[in-house]
Structure formats: C-alpha cells, structure tokens
Amino acid sequence: MMRTFVPHGAAAALPAGWGVRRTARLAFPGPSALAADPAHTERLRVYLADLLQPYGLALDEAALARGGQSYGEMAEALIAQAVPPGESVDLLVLAYSVPDITPGRATTTWLSHLCPGTPMALAVSDQGPAAAFTALRLIQAYAAGAGLLRALLLVVEQDALPYDPGVPVALPTGSHGVALLLGPPAPGERTATIGALTTSAAPGRPGAEALAGAGGAHVPVTAIVGPALPPPPGAHRVRTADAGRPTTGVWWELAAELAAPPPGPHRLVLADQATDRGTVSLAAFDVAAAVRHAATAGRRP
C-alpha cells in the first residue's frame, strides 16, 4: 500500500479525545519459534561474531544456544491482543533497547504486512528507556501532521544477549511487551489523552521537576516511575516499575492502570530515567470521568 505524505508547517489539532484507547501487556517466558531454526541460528552466529570482532568481544556460544526472542513474533501476539477485530491501524511504531535475535531484519516492514490496515511502520531504538517516549512523540506528530490517527505503539524487550559487552548493561529479567492502541475514541469509549511528553538531558533534571509539579494538578495523580527515580512529591499514588523491565517497565504499569481505571477523572504521569545517560523522560495521560449511562446508573445504589 503506497502511502504519501506532505509536510506541515505546524502540527494540526488532534480530534477531541484522541489518546490511548486500549492496552495489552504480555510476558514471553519461552524462546521464540525462530530460535529453534538451526539455519537462522547459524546466520545469527555469523552476524554477531562479525559485529563483535571489531570491539574485541566474543560470542557466548552457550547463551546463543539458549535462544532468545524475535520482536516480530512478540509483536504479532501483541497486535492480536491490542487491535480489535474489524479495526485497522495507520501507523505502527516499535520501540526497543536490547536487540532481538533478528538484528539485521526490518521487523516493522514485516509487521506492516501483518497488522490490519497495512500501516506505515517504523522503529525507534538506541535511546534506552527514552525510545518509547520518542516513539509516542512520533505517533503524536504523525497523527497531528499526517492524519495517521489510528496508531499502535509497541514497546518490547527481551533478555537474551549472547555476549559480554564489556561495559555495564541493564538487561531485563524476562521478555515482555506492551501495546498501546491510540486513536480518536469510539462512541462511549474512555481514552487517556496525552499531555506533557518530554525527554530532557540531565542538567537541572527538568523532567523530574515536571513530575513533582504534576502533583499540583486538580485531579488525583498517579505517578508511574522507573526504578532509578525516587517517588515524586505531590503524587497521590506511586507505582514503581520493576527494575527487571528496564524498557517496558513504566508502560507495563500504565497498561495495568488503564485496564482498570478508577471512575473519576485522574492523571497518570510516567517518568523514567536512562541511568547511563541521565536523561529523564516524562509522559502525562489524562483520563476523563467515566460516563454513567442512564440505564446502568439507575441500577446502582
């Protein structure tokens, strides 16, 4: 499907209520099906050995034999859960940090073929936990400027790294994926609209300041923070992401929050820090009060 775009001088307004409509989160405890393919493993061995050689690093054959995850397979499962039957997607963005077992593959091109709507698809990586925030920023920009309103953010991580990189590395303790389906709300649907969305360099910690300031909102605030950040002052409630999910952690908790939101209006503030570079990323989501339908309301005490 050929997609054409023209640039915009300034971002247009998004439709009222445009935001997160639906979430999915999945753990992938076993190796991928692809890892069982010996031909693929041999290709991966060559690719990784050549990748490591200039850095004086060596492949860990035992770790390679244990397999790992394919983000293509993980995303396929997430798409099935997050995109309702009969719906389609205009834009798919994959965010990750640790490479998967297909390091040379244009996975999102494959996902475009797989996902309903044959979406425009791209990936953001090499930014630590900020990659998912940048991906969300891109989704917002393409929705406002290019009319790709129905979007899917996939944040994934896998725990297999078959070499010692020779530098400190925070690997996840398992393989996890989170999907956020974004778009204009369907009739009667409650969305989480996006407020502040920033990634800031360390000096002055503006992200942390904004997080603390979120407590000044006129609605209850739940802060969802990465394990490297202290609980922010002012938040009514705090969820701290599992350190074993360095890339997906805050999104994993967001998915849980949005799966069972309280009935009143509230704000969710995500903040995560890239420990190696000090940047703090921040995203605020506002959830309006649930609409009580007359028939339902009448039956409640």
Place this chain on the structure above:
Amino acid sequence: MTALVGVAAWVPPGRVAIEEPAGRLGLSGMQVKIFRRYHRLGEVARDPDGELRDLLRAALERLDALRGREHLVRYVLHARTFPTVVPYPHDPVRQVCEEFGLGHAAVFAVGHHACASGLLALDAAGRLLAADGDPEGLALVLTGEKAFTAEARLVPDTSFFGEGAAACLVAAQGERDRLLAYATELRGDFDTDDPETALEFQRVYADELASAITAAVARAGLAMEDVGVILPHNVNRVAWHQVCRTLGYPRERVVLDNVATTGHVFCADSFVNYRTAQDRGLLRQGEPYVMAAAGAGRGATFSAMAFVH
C-alpha cells in the same frame, strides 16, 4: 514545511575491487562478471582502519551549516539499513554527538525501512520539529554504516555495499531544499526465504520504485517533466535504467556517477549524490528534484521524496 539546512557527505578514499567482497562471499566468477559487465559495478568504498564513529565524525566535520547552531539541535536520528550495527549497549553515535556539542539532543536510531530509512528519518525529523512548534529547532539526520558482515557487504543479485556517511541538518521550515512530498510502500510480504519470492522481488523492483517516485511527484503537485534530477540509491545502473524506462524519464538526469566507484553506501546514497549534484551544478534554484531509495533484504521498502531546491 520541512527543509534541508545543509547536507554533508564523506566517502573514504579507500577502494577495493568488487572481486574482494565477492571472493569473501563465495560468489562465482560468472556472478562477478555479471556485476561488472551488466550492473556496471567496479569498486566499493572502504575505511579499513575506521569504525562507524569515524565515518560519522568525518561527515559531521564537513557539515558547515551546523557550526554555531549546535545548541538548536533537538534531535539526532541515525537512520540505518541494518537495525543493529554495534554491540549493545555501545553507542558510538551518541559519543560522536557529544564530541560535536550535541550532547543535549535526543539521540536515537530510526529505521526498519532498510536502505530507505534515510528518507524516513528526514520525514520523521521534520514532523518532530513541527510538533514542537519551535521555529528555531533543528534536527540532524545521520546515515552511514560499516560493511561489517556478509549481509552488510552484498545486496543479493543487485549490488555491493560501500562504506561512507552523510549528515543532513533539517529544519521544520525554510526556503532551501524544501520537502514537498514523501511516498513510501512497505512490502513485508517479501520477508521470506522463499526463492520464488526473491525472484518476484527482482521482477517488481523497477516498477515499485518508479511507482514511489511517481506518487511523491504527484503528491507534490508536479509532473515528472518538472523534475530536474533524481538522486538515486547507488545499487546499479541497470536497475535505474529500468526505472527510467518505466517513468519515461531521461536516464542522464539520474545521478549515477558514484555507482561504479563507491558502491551502495547504505542509507547515505541520496545525500552523497546530493553533494555530487551540487558540485556538478545539477541542482538549480526553484527546480524540483527527487531522492529515491529501495530497501531490500527480508522485506522491501520503496520510497521517494520530492524537494524543491
């Protein structure tokens, strides 16, 4: 409207004849002969002692438009043919950015469109800047990779990769090299090991790339005769001659100068060829031109962008 503020490119002086990578990859003498005589490939660029950061550094050193504007750069996007080009979590791109006073910027990789990821990054950079609403904000698109493994040395039946890099400074608006339209088609159905599908890919290659060019030009409100020059990806001459036949576009207006001498410089081709076109005086003020690229290898992407110089 997204505009290019400056474009710089670096192709290292080292060259190896295509017989060298062909020998390492186990290609037959007949295959090499086809590459030489039919595809008109001769040698590829190599920087045998340099790393990725050396390539990127050399491109950035030539980006005069960046000097004095470093503090305005909000984003640095490394557009990649291959998603993983260094051991995780090594980050030479960020190291180079810090060397050039860009440590404050958001630095990340964008891609999964294979060799068409450079055009994707230009579009994404413009959209991020437009969404920010900061008229002074800039983004830097970096391209270029090392031919570090077999997959990064050969495009099967099509071309050999050459080493090099480019740096392109992007603004949300401007008068110089304005982006008019972008067209892209993702073909995930080509992500298979099936030999029949590989043949089908070769069969549709020229038509699909021509379609992307036509779509971008039409979306820009132009006709092909308005396009002064095409800045191609450097796969081979035959592929582009086929594209030109499909488009009815004169092949001499496609900048194929570097095909035989650099190889396919990953996502940097369009920018390397921009510099060549600039040096030859082929980019004329007010005249539209096109950048085009196809990404292949486990899926395919066909992309084109229409600009006005």
